[in-house]
Amino acid sequence: MGRIRLLSETVASQVAAGEVVERPASVAKELVENSLDAGARNISVAIRRGGISLIRVIDDGCGMDRDDALLSLERHATSKIRSASDLQAVATLGFRGEALPSIASVSRFRLNTREGDAIAGTEIIVNGGKIDLVRDGGEAAGTQVEVRSLFYNLPARRKFLRSENTESRNIEHQIHLQAIGHPEIGFSLMRDDRTLFQLPATKTLADRIRDLYGVELLQRLVEVNGAPAPKIQISGLIGQAGLSRQSRSQQLVFVNGRAIESSLITGAVREGYHTALMKGQYPVTFLFIELDPATVDVNVHPAKREVRFRDPKGVREVVVRCIQQTLERARADWQEKFRAPLRAEPAAPVSAKAAPDLALRSEITAPETSHRELPNLGAVSSVADPGRVHGSEITEQFARPSDRRFASTGDRPAPQPHDKNPAQQQFEIIGVLSKLYVLMENANGLVLVDQHAAHERVLFEELRRRMEQQGVPAQKLLLPQTFDVPPRDADWIEQNLSVLQRMGIGIESFGPGTFKIDSLPSFLDVSDAAQFMRKVIDDLKSASNNTSPMRLGEEMIAKTVCRHAVKANDPLRYPEVEKLIRDLLGCDLPYCCPHGRPTMIQISLAELEKKFGRKV
Ligand SMILES: Nc1ncnc2c1ncn2[C@@H]1O[C@H](COP(=O)(O)OP(=O)(O)OP(=O)(O)O)[C@@H](O)[C@H]1O
Numbered sequence: 063m064g065r066i067r068l069l070s071e072t073v074a075s076q077v078a079a080g081e082v083v084e085r086p087a088s089v090a091k092e093l094v095e096n097s098l099d100a101g102a103r104n105i106s107v108a109i110r111r112g113g114i115s116l117i118r119v120i121d122d123g124c125g126m127d128r129d130d131a132l133l134s135l136e137r138h139a140t141s142k143i144r145s146a147s148d149l150q151a152v153a154t155l156g157f158r159g160e161a162l163p164s165i166a167s168v169s170r171f172r173l174n175t176r177e178g179d180a181i182a183g184t185e186i187i188v189n190g191g192k193i194d195l196v197r198d199g200g201e202a203a204g205t206q207v208e209v210r211s212l213f214y215n216l217p218a219r220r221k222f223l224r225s226e227n228t229e230s231r232n233i234e235h236q237i238h239l240q241a242i243g244h245p246e247i248g249f250s251l252m253r254d255d256r257t258l259f260q261l262p263a264t265k266t267l268a269d270r271i272r273d274l275y276g277v278e279l280l281q282r283l284v285e286v287n288g289a290p291a292p293k294i295q296i297s298g299l300i301g302q303a304g305l306s307r308q309s310r311s312q313q314l315v316f317v318n319g320r321a322i323e324s325s326l327i328t329g330a331v332r333e334g335y336h337t338a339l340m341k342g343q344y345p346v347t348f349l350f351i352e353l354d355p356a357t358v359d360v361n362v363h364p365a366k367r368e369v370r371f372r373d374p375k376g377v378r379e380v381v382v383r384c385i386q387q388t389l390e391r392a393r394a395d396w397q398e399k400f401r402a403p404l405r406a407e408p409a410a411p412v413s414a415k416a417a418p419d420l421a422l423r424s425e426i427t428a429p430e431t432s433h434r435e436l437p438n439l440g441a442v443s444s445v446a447d448p449g450r451v452h453g454s455e456i457t458e459q460f461a462r463p464s465d466r467r468f469a470s471t472g473d474r475p476a477p478q479p480h481d482k483n484p485a486q487q488q489f490e491i492i493g494v495l496s497k498l499y500v501l502m503e504n505a506n507g508l509v510l511v512d513q514h515a516a517h518e519r520v521l522f523e524e525l526r527r528r529m530e531q532q533g534v535p536a537q538k539l540l541l542p543q544t545f546d547v548p549p550r551d552a553d554w555i556e557q558n559l560s561v562l563q564r565m566g567i568g569i570e571s572f573g574p575g576t577f578k579i580d581s582l583p584s585f586l587d588v589s590d591a592a593q594f595m596r597k598v599i600d601d602l603k604s605a606s607n608n609t610s611p612m613r614l615g616e617e618m619i620a621k622t623v624c625r626h627a628v629k630a631n632d633p634l635r636y637p638e639v640e641k642l643i644r645d646l647l648g649c650d651l652p653y654c655c656p657h658g659r660p661t662m663i664q665i666s667l668a669e670l671e672k673k674f675g676r677k678v
């Protein structure tokens with residue numbers, strides 16, 4: 063007797079539903095996408111108990127007449143494509159005609175829909191895939207879908223669900239994605255009778271981000287603006303260098319309006335950020351990629367979460383370049399803040415300043431003579447009661463008013479050759495906090511600089527520049543060393559010999575699997591050259607798979623400069639601090655160290671006013 067049997071319609075659709083409906087968030091996604099395809103202007107979502115007990119999506123889209131409403135619950139029934147050729151250029155979010163029947167087969171499902179000009183609407187109730195009731199419905203024009211008791215007839219699937227909290231957060235993330243992808247549509251989300259957000263329709267992505275995540279995040283984003291590429295357009299907002307997150311939750315990528323997950327794009331974004339991103343952290347991106355639909359296959363993933371590009375290499379290159387150029391441009395904008403003149407009036411003699419704040423100020427500004435260390439603001443008491451702590455010493459050391467202002471137009475040391483616009487930089491160093499943070503003032507308000515991170519960035523860029531130009535200066539070892547490596551590492555060294563030499567590592571082959579080193583970069587302090595080389599190889603091998611030789615050199619520099627940079631608690635003398643800041647401002651990416659940690663934090667006057675309750 064034959065062992066093969068056809069599955070019943072119900073079982074077959076439950077099996078199919080398994081792919082489309084993984085969890086409550088997939089239901090929310092499919093329903094909202096249907097609403098968007100139906101031309102809705104407002105979409106409200108309500109969930110209960112992580113979406114397991116209820117997911118309700120209400121829209122004011124085109125609605126359906128009764129025949130269509132019934133048909134929409136049949137598998138492979140769609141209004142969005144007609145032939146196989148339409149699949150090659152899908153312009154809607156849905157196209158398979160699978161979502162509604164799949165959802166309806168694994169839940170208690172209610173559809174209520176009415177076309178704008180129809181007198182009556184239609185209500186359909188489906189339980190576990192079986193239509194139980196069809197009648198006139200009296201709701202507003204548009205469509206309401208209610209999904210209750212998800213997976214009630216699939217206990218195995220139900221067991222795999224996570225906690226209500228986690229499922230709720232997944233749904234929330236889904237709705238965030240859709241809301242960011244469509245700022246022109248109003249969105250609201252209710253969770254267990256509490257409104258999580260209510261977003262009015264807006265004109266711009268920036269407004270939507272502000273409404274959803276707050277103005278603080280928006281202020282740290284820059285508008286994507288790379289050189290235009292033929293056939294592919296990239297827009298959106300991305301985090302400025304130094305901004306990162308511990309999870310991917312704000313790394314949003316849209317291709318032709320569809321939120322997607324793509325290792326190709328996230329890899330390209332990472333490459334674009336390069337040293338502007340902290341290791342192990344994720345960038346913040348609201349990235350919109352638009353290209354001819356015929357060059358993207360959207361039909362490659364059961365939940366439509368992934369796409370395939372016809373020219374993945376081309377897309378990658380455009381994204382990398384675009385991110386790099388955007389960050390570069392953001393640097394120029396940032397530097398503007400150091401170009402505007404300081405607002406404060408020129409310093410008056412200390413004695414003339416009767417107000418206590420000014421008296422305090424004069425005590426924590428620059429020293430009279432350049433060889434003295436900067437005053438340290440670490441001890442609270444020294445600020446609260448400077449007279450008691452430093453006594454007459456302070457007045458003696460620091461109170462010469464003519465030295466108070468250190469705008470770079472003064473008789474400061476000659477600018478570094480790489481300074482972009484040294485003559486225009488305007489800042490005033492106030493002091494050093496806790497032997498680590500340089501406090502300074504610019505046109506925007508207060509700037510805090512992490513001197514260690516700043517030094518890393520400056521060194522990194524200097525070494526990179528040298529590598530690109532004449533090579534990093536090398537220092538001969540007293541005794542050349544030979545060392546053996548396994549064949550695979552030997553191959554790697556052979557392939558990268560010229561880069562290693564440019565980086566100041568004097569290395570050459572010395573027989574099979576053996577190499578000789580006779581010099582190392584002079585900025586390094588290494589006692590065992592062979593051991594150092596093994597470590598470099600280990601570190602760089604993983605980075606070198608798909609990167610250029612220059613990138614490899616950068617990677618090595620980023621990994622080694624840290625050891626050389628000023629450590630926290632290294633007291634710097636005033637001219638050193640000033641030079642450090644000036645060098646930092648001349649960097650290509652001044653606001654983060656080569657490992658992506660921020661080097662400086664700007665606290666604007668407006669923020670201060672808000673914090674002090676002067677402005678609400
Ligand atoms: N909210 C809605 N408003 C108006 N029409 C809708 C709505 N939801 C679904 N429909 C109609 O029902 C059809 C079936 O929806 P369903 O989600 O099952 O498939 P689809 O969107 O065409 O494709 P996919 O399975 O990829 O989502 C849609 O093509 C659309 O015509």
Ligand SMILES: [Mg+2]
Pocket residue numbers: 092095096155156157161162
């Ligand atoms: Mg759909």
